[in-house]
Amino acid sequence: MIHVDLSRCTGCRRCEVACAFFHTGKVSNRLARIKVLNLYERGIDGPVVCIQCEEKYCLNCPEDALTLGSREQVIVSPTVCTLCGACEKACPIGAIEIFDGIVFVCDLCGGSPKCVAACTEGAITHVKVADKRESLAEIKKSTKKMSPSQRRRYYLEWQGMALREKWSRKHA
């Protein structure tokens, strides 16, 4: 899975650029499977990407178009998928989003993620699937009515709180 160290993220979005470019040959955050937000009011920058959560909410697909790969990455079958949007609605952190008829979710680039290679600050690493996966049950409750974009913001703000506490301690 992709692991993010927020304390090292500078908000440059090279991960997003690399993701979009190597999947589509074009650049746009809409075409990226890892999406960076820059929250200026908090000084927090960071990418939001599939964390292979414990619950795997997205797999509850009415068409069974989503399956897990050998690295637990989500695989979407474009022939089975009807673009119903259930997975997008299910993901509590906005890590799946449909744009222009395609479901955008991290596929780990077949095992060698381009975003990891693009990050020169060491903020993104590719780690083996953890024994204990992060649960998004609490986040899910809070983000129910939100759009994917708002969910990403909520999740990043939540993650950012710990970093801000670390900064305050260091500064004090």
Add this chain to the structure above:
Amino acid sequence: MLEFGYGGRILRADLTKKEFRIDPLDSSWIKSVIGGRAANSKRLFEELNADCGPLGPENILIFGVGPLTGSLLTASAYYTVTAKSPLTGILGDSAAGGQFAAEMKLTGFDQIIITGKSERLLYLLVTDSGVEFVDCPEYKGRKIIETTDAIRREQGDSSIQVAAIGPAGENVVSFASIVSSGNRVNGRTGMGAVMGSKNLKALAVRGSCPVKLAEPLAFLSENQKIDQEILNHPEYKKRNKLGTTMLMKDLNSIGILPTRHFQEGICDYVDEISGQKLASTFKVKNKSCFNCNVHCSRYYLADNLEAEGPEFETLCGFTSRIGNQSLPFALEMNAYLNQMGMDSISTSEVIGWIMECQEKGLIHPDDLDGLSITWGEKEKIRQVVDMIALRQGIGNELANGTKRFAERFGEEARKLVMHVKGLDIICGDPRGIKAYGLTYAIASRGADHLRAEPYFELTNRKEEARKRFGNEKAADRLAEEGKAALVSYSEKIALLTDSLTMCKNIGLCMDILNFERASSLLKAGTGFDYSPEYLEEILEGAIHLDHQFNRRLGMSKKDDTLPERFQKEPLTRGPTKGSTVNIQKMVDEYYKIHKWEE
């Protein structure tokens, strides 16, 4: 057809009628200027009634990006804002990095051209399909990040990027800035005042038109070379750690760090206010512009405040230039000016000038509503800055710019204004960097280093200097020989970086960009055959056009000069001791190279 690189469309918004129009971008028109700053200038010259008042509805405010902005190109993060300047009355423009440019590019508009004046305060929401005019009288008085956050929440999308003005822009302070990405500033020439005069609080952008390249693999291969060159560059680590704040100690070590308003070039307490001190004491992480691998910016926490920055200009402007020894105070001023939306260079010049004039007895407190201020007086500096931003008391007049304010005083006081063409000089004493001196003198927006950024003269690369400019002295900072050739070369590369909308620290200072490389990037990016020779030719044309435009607005060769101090008064100690600038001679040579008349 503009299928690749360019967005291919321009957007015109009339604030008076609240109407907009989408036009195709003419391919032969844009090919003659590439994009970015040069395209903005051309648009302004073609469409502006040159005699119009800069703060009237007739002035045209242009936001522009280039063919490679927001693309795979490393550090392609800049956008330029252009209009007639309310500070100088001539060509005004200012660029900023951050995230705004890349998002603007995704709207598919290469230029957003704003005219007219709204009756009520509003912001524009620009998406692929055009503009929404959103009234926002409740935003009055709001600072930058507050405004950004409010728009994002209102629209329910945190990927929206916002370029806004703060209270200073609303109050039409002639050197008000536009700020995007929270703390990235279009600082110079008062573009924020032009926005304020139109009652335009912010321009918000969110797009979904991807940036397409003509030959993605060829582009990728060239960009990988660029990435490697940057990572292997001898300055990489230092720039990554300190960014432009590295210049505090670097300029001090060669005796050109403006101290007490350019009276000295060495600051004895530089270690207390240096980039190194900032990095070890207050910095909590690196920050970056879009798609950059240098990550030279910083986020800091200090005494109940936090912000991104400061860049060197702000740090020096609010420490040695005005005799302040407190780093936390400079950090406070950086955050405050960015959030109020006011240029730190012009603000520190007006303060430093008053301090020197009062020290010399040239200005009496009675001339300033009783204000008496000397070096490093923090509380009074806070007051003055606030009075300017809010146009209160004497601040209402200081807000018109140092040069204009000084007109009421005697010749001695007027001579001490450190400006060229009404634009306040940056932090770098030209007596020890002669090519920079020439750049300040000839720059088409007034005293400015970024029009050429002849960093080369600080590199001591004598052999390379002989090859490139026919004179090894071009690489000797104290020499005047070879500098006109250096400046005429690097002003083309500077315009090239502005047209590709790349960062100048990378394109120029780190010497990453040249005509050959730009040619292959543009070819792979746009599909147009931009040969190196053709690029050089159109850049020369664009520089000439700037010059002609300012001529039309009353400038002449005698305005291409430097304040008398730099020509006659030598610095008294350090490695630049005894040096002055023979500006006339360098300007003459520069005119000769350009084949310009007197």
